[in-house]
Amino acid sequence: MRKLCGLLPLLGLYFGFSATSQAAEVTRVASSFDKDNKFDLHFGVGYDFNFKKAAILREWSDANNAKSQVVRDLLYQQFRHVVTPSLEIGLYKDLAVYVNLPIVVADTRTYGFDQGAGDCKFDDGMRNPDDPATCVDQASGDRANNSTTVRDNIVPSGGFDATKPDSPYGNFSGPDNQTLFKGANRRGLDQLHVGLKYAILNQDRLSHMPKWVIGIEGRFAVGKPMTFSRDIQTSDKDGNHVVGRGIHELGVWTSLSRRYRYLDPFFSAWWYKGIRASNSQFKDYGGAQDRVNPQSQVGVTFGTEIVPFERKAKGQKVSVVIRGLAMLKFNGRGYSEGWELFADSPALVGSNAPGTAQCTANDIRDINQAAKLDPGNPNYVPAGSGCSKFNGITNIQDFATFGLNLGLNFQLNRYAVLMLGVNGSTDTRHWITNASRGKAGDDNLVQPNSPEVNPVRRDVIDNVGRRYAVGDVTNVMGYFRFLVTF
Numbered sequence: 498m499r500k501l502c503g504l505l506p507l508l509g510l511y512f513g514f515s516a517t518s519q520a521a522e523v524t525r526v527a528s529s530f531d532k533d534n535k536f537d538l539h540f541g542v543g544y545d546f547n548f549k550k551a552a553i554l555r556e557w558s559d560a561n562n563a564k565s566q567v568v569r570d571l572l573y574q575q576f577r578h579v580v581t582p583s584l585e586i587g588l589y590k591d592l593a594v595y596v597n598l599p600i601v602v603a604d605t606r607t608y609g610f611d612q613g614a615g616d617c618k619f620d621d622g623m624r625n626p627d628d629p630a631t632c633v634d635q636a637s638g639d640r641a642n643n644s645t646t647v648r649d650n651i652v653p654s655g656g657f658d659a660t661k662p663d664s665p666y667g668n669f670s671g672p673d674n675q676t677l678f679k680g681a682n683r684r685g686l687d688q689l690h691v692g693l694k695y696a697i698l699n700q701d702r703l704s705h706m707p708k709w710v711i712g713i714e715g716r717f718a719v720g721k722p723m724t725f726s727r728d729i730q731t732s733d734k735d736g737n738h739v740v741g742r743g744i745h746e747l748g749v750w751t752s753l754s755r756r757y758r759y760l761d762p763f764f765s766a767w768w769y770k771g772i773r774a775s776n777s778q779f780k781d782y783g784g785a786q787d788r789v790n791p792q793s794q795v796g797v798t799f800g801t802e803i804v805p806f807e808r809k810a811k812g813q814k815v816s817v818v819i820r821g822l823a824m825l826k827f828n829g830r831g832y833s834e835g836w837e838l839f840a841d842s843p844a845l846v847g848s849n850a851p852g853t854a855q856c857t858a859n860d861i862r863d864i865n866q867a868a869k870l871d872p873g874n875p876n877y878v879p880a881g882s883g884c885s886k887f888n889g890i891t892n893i894q895d896f897a898t899f900g901l902n903l904g905l906n907f908q909l910n911r912y913a914v915l916m917l918g919v920n921g922s923t924d925t926r927h928w929i930t931n932a933s934r935g936k937a938g939d940d941n942l943v944q945p946n947s948p949e950v951n952p953v954r955r956d957v958i959d960n961v962g963r964r965y966a967v968g969d970v971t972n973v974m975g976y977f978r979f980l981v982t983f
Contacts (some may be wrong), residue, residue: 521754521763521802522818522906522916524708526696527595527982529587537587539595541980547577551834552611552969554926555645558962565962569611570633570645571677573834573967578602583980591696598689601740606680606837608652610634610644619643644677649957650844650865652678653872659737659837662729666872680837681729681737686720688744700756707755716746718774723832725840725889728875742832743777744791746770761802761816768795771829778888779830782849782952785935785943788830788892796824796898802906812911822900822922830953831893833929834967840889843868843877844957849885851935851950856884858945887955896927900972916978926968930958 527537553571558564580602585595610633617632633644647654656669659681669676692714700708720741729737748769754761771791773779781789800820807814839845846864848856860882868877878884904918932954935943943949958965 521708521756521761522914523752523763523765523798524696524710524754526591526694526699526710527585527587527593528589528591528696528699530589536983537593538983539583539585539980540983541583541978543579543581543583543976543978545577545579545581545974545976547575547579547972547974549573549575549577549834549973550969550971551924551967553608553646553835553838554966554968556962556964556966557645566629567966568629568645569613570965571608571838572611572613573606573608575604575606575834577604591699593694595692595694596690598686600686601684604683604740607676608678608680608838609675610677612675645963646677646838649963650869651842651957652838653869655872657727659725659727659729665727665729678838681725683723683738683740685739685741687718687741688716688746689719690714690716700754707753709751709753711749711751713749714747714769716744716748716769718743718745718777722774722777724778725837726875727841742791743774743779745772745774746793747772759804761804762799763801763820764797764799766795766797769793778890780849780888780953784851784948785951786953787933787935787951788828788953790829792826792829792831792893792895794824794826796822798822798902800902812908814906814908816906816908818902818904818906818918820902820904822898822902822920824898824900825895826893826898827895829893830890832889833891833893833965835929835965836889836891838889839887839891839930839958841886843872845887845955846878846884847887847952847955848883848946848950849952851946851952852948854883854885855946856882860884890953891930891958892932892953894928894931897925898922899925904976912982914978914980914982916976916980918976920972920974920976922970922972924967924970924972926966928964928966930955930965932959 527539529537551573552569553573554567555570556565557568579599581597581599583597585593587593612632614631618630619632619634630643646652655667656677658665658668658679660679692712694710694712696710698706698709700706718741721739722741722743723739724736746769748767750767752765754763771793773790779791798820802816802818804816844865846861848854864877878886900920900922902918902920907915909915932951935949935951937943938949957963
């Protein structure tokens with residue numbers, strides 16, 4: 498405690514000394530049992546519109562290209578609308594409990610051939626590594642098929658449209674069609690956020706100190722976990738339309754701010770541990786499986802609120818928000834940008850119990866060939882084959898996210914706040930199919946069809962030379978928040 502007290506003057510020097518209070522929004526805390534405020538309650542509602550675009554990349558390796566190269570394959574787009582009611586109740590002075598419930602109103606995903614180059618060339622991909630294709634197209638006319646996703650029958654050449662349950666196959670077979678795959682329309686609940694926060698320091702009480710808030714938070718899976726089945730008429734149709742990930746997240750966070758005249762600089766940091774829910778698709782098959790739980794995250798935001806207008810007597814204020822973001826997701830599995838492409842694909846059948854349930858390379862080849870001839874057959878895995886369908890969840894390489902937030906906060910009066918703005922972010926390039934081969938025995942080799950093989954690995958997407966990656970990520974989110982405080 499003595500060391501902490503010794504740091505307070507340094508904190509004060511950094512954030513500036515001033516008699517002006519009303520710290521930044523990130524350090525807002527409902528506080529009860531004060532002299533002039535016996536009970537404090539904050540209720541809000543928010544709306545987010547998110548657009549995400551990314552390049553789905555693939556390693557390309559063949560006889561003409563001994564060295565694997567990462568080439569473009571597909572373009573991914575996602576549109577997502579979320580409404581979030583929130584409630585915060587002051588339990589005591591500077592101590593509050595809060596609840597947020599994000600409700601996904603709509604979530605759609607589309608994949609198309611990457612034809613973003615200005616001068617498109619559609620030859621057979623890496624046939625000439627010194628002069629490779631610049632665009633990707635399905636087989637049409639005299640153009641060779643150079644999409645590795647189609648080449649490996651992960652998605653059939655005619656594409657798949659989950660929005661047309663009566664005829665999902667063959668809707669994108671035209672020679673000029675860039676679309677390959679449309680995911681299902683999804684909506685519903687994913688997580689319920691519940692937390693407790695406490696202001697260790699409060700500028701409203703000690704004007705020469707910053708406002709420092711610490712919190713603990715649990716994000717609990719409440720929605721049915723997402724699944725994807727290409728048999729969308731008779732199979733698990735509900736799983737095709739929900740948004741739950743089956744992920745619990747437990748973490749801690751802290752925020753610090755200090756109002757100084759027209760500036761209110763702030764800083765936040767957090768850490769959340771990802772834990773699979775009991776009914777999730779993050780299966781533990783045992784054996785040589787290298788990862789089970791979803792990715793965890795750690796991050797920081799930093800920035801300032803600039804206050805060009807304020808009327809203290811009426812409780813009115815306008816502030817401009819500038820905020821930076823840096824976040825790391827690490828050490829786990831997840832629903833990647835490509836998971837619906839991979840889920841229920843005949844090309845990705847395999848054994849979930851290597852060495853016990855035999856699923857040989859010949860079995861996989863026969864299943865894949867039969868699916869090419871009859872792509873609409875939902876029973877493409879023969880009974881007793883030892884092979885299992887793939888649920889689409891993969892090991893994801895650690896990656897960082899960097900972003901910027903620009904916003905406006907309007908304190909309308911003492912009781913109402915309106916916030917709006919836009920967030921932009923990008924992810925570093927990372928593998929989204931990255932399962933290890935398994936756990937080698939005494940000979941330092943992983944023996945095929947043995948318990949040494951990783952049960953979540955699928956060679957067609959996890960082998961070096963065939964892995965998928967995500968790059969050129971653009972994530973833009975416009976938001977609107979309205980908060981009422983009592």
